Structures are given as structure tokens and as C-alpha cells.
Amino acid sequence: MPKLLIAPEGVGEHLWIVPENKPPFPVEIEDLDLSEELMDRIEAWGDAFDAIYDPxxxxxxxxxxxxxxxxxxxxxxxxxxxxxxxxDDDWEIETKF
Known part of the structure; x- marks a missing residue:
């Protein structure tokens, strides 16, 4: 089952694919099968984090x-x-924020 981690870790890095027995890697929202409306919400939410994040x-x-x-x-x-x-119901979604 694929796993998606929602965890802001730096500017522009908010969504992660978590493969079994490997480290997570960032994924672009455009690479997921999501509606335009939801992608816009994710972008705005991520932008709010990016605005306060000091690398x-x-x-x-x-x-x-x-x-x-x-x-x-x-x-x-x-x-x-x-x-x-x-x-898909086959996806596991986890949050860390």
C-alpha cells in the first residue's frame, strides 16, 4: 500500500512518498491524482508554512x-x-506537523 506523508520539512517540501524500507522522498502535488481545488488548497497551506520557515x-x-x-x-x-x-483506498495518509 503506498503511503503519503504530509509533513512540511522545508520550503516547497510538504508531501512525501514513504516507500517500504527506504527513506521518504518529496513528491509534487501535480504527480498525485488530486482535483485542482485541492491542489490549490495544498499550495496555499504550504505557502503559509514557507512564509514563516527560516532555513x-x-x-x-x-x-x-x-x-x-x-x-x-x-x-x-x-x-x-x-x-x-x-x-484510492489503497493509499495510507499520515500527517506530521
Whole structure:
């Protein structure tokens, strides 16, 4: 069963394929069979992360407020649910954010 990990790890790297017994590798949203609307949501969600991410100090990256982070995390969970709905039942979806 293919596994998709939703986990922002750097600018532009938000979705990962997780093969068995191999390290995860980033995947472009265009390479998944998702609707344009969902891809747009994923892009906007990823852009919100990219805007606060500091590659020189990843641990110091933070949202401007606790509320902004809560909203971002909630949207991430809604996106994960939408991906589950659109992808095959054969896919396993995991989140890490």
C-alpha cells in the first residue's frame, strides 16, 4: 500500500512518498491524482508554512500567533481528510506537523 506523508520539512517540501524500507522522498502535488481545488488548497497551506520557515534556524520558525498556528494545523488536517477522500483506498495518509 503506498503511503503519503504530509509533513512540511522545508520550503516547497510538504508531501512525501514513504516507500517500504527506504527513506521518504518529496513528491509534487501535480504527480498525485488530486482535483485542482485541492491542489490549490495544498499550495496555499504550504505557502503559509514557507512564509514563516527560516532555513537557517528551522527550530526558531514560528507562526505570528498561536491562533495562526492552530488555524494552519486545522487546515492541514482538513487537507489530509480531503486527500484521503480523493485518493484510492489503497493509499495510507499520515500527517506530521
Amino acid at each position: 537557517a534556524h528551522p527550530a526558531g520558525s514560528s507562526f505570528p500567533s498561536a491562533e495562526a498556528e492552530i488555524v494552519w494545523r486545522a487546515e492541514g488536517q482538513l487537507i489530509a481528510a480531503a486527500i484521503r477522500d480523493e485518493l
